[in-house]
Amino acid sequence: MGDFNHPDICWRDNAAEHKQSRKFLECVDDNFLLQMIEEPMRRGAMLDLILTNKEGLVGDVKLKGSLGCSDHEMIEFRTLRAVRKALSKLTTLDFSRADFGLFRDLLGRKPWDKALEGRGAQDSWLIFKGHLLQAQE
Structure with a gap:
């Protein structure tokens, strides 16, 4: 602060x-x-x-x-x-077990241009982060 x-x-x-x-x-x-x-x-x-x-x-x-x-x-x-x-x-992630192809595919399915259109940086980050964490699971 x-x-x-x-x-x-x-x-x-x-x-x-x-x-x-x-x-x-x-x-x-x-x-x-x-x-x-x-x-x-x-x-x-x-x-x-x-x-x-x-x-x-x-x-x-x-x-x-x-x-x-x-x-x-x-x-x-x-x-x-x-x-x-x-x-x-x-909590730590085990990246050696990650399927990065699937991860990339899951994130690539989202039409990001439309999902983030007209949103500020903070809102866009929160939307992206939500999808990132969901794909991580």
Whole structure:
């Protein structure tokens, strides 16, 4: 959580105008992080962010107005314990037993252009991840 000062980032489209902001987005994507703030807080920009690596770990995110003369918004959120307990169970995959041909076939059956049309990066990732996990089973 913090003030990341990338006002040109559009989190809905996963896009940015400036090179430094695009590098920041690339870092977020490369580390499979989710940005949890949904409302702009400072002059229409999302500068104060909550990043997490686990869907469902952070919830009940609320902007609470500014404190005194600050141009920052206070952010209230919860760390959800149910997910925290699940984090203690480590599951690993045995890739030597994987049928990558079948995996590729299962993912290739989905008409991705239509499934992701008009969706932002976060929604697209969640849809793709759901199909990825289903194919993994």
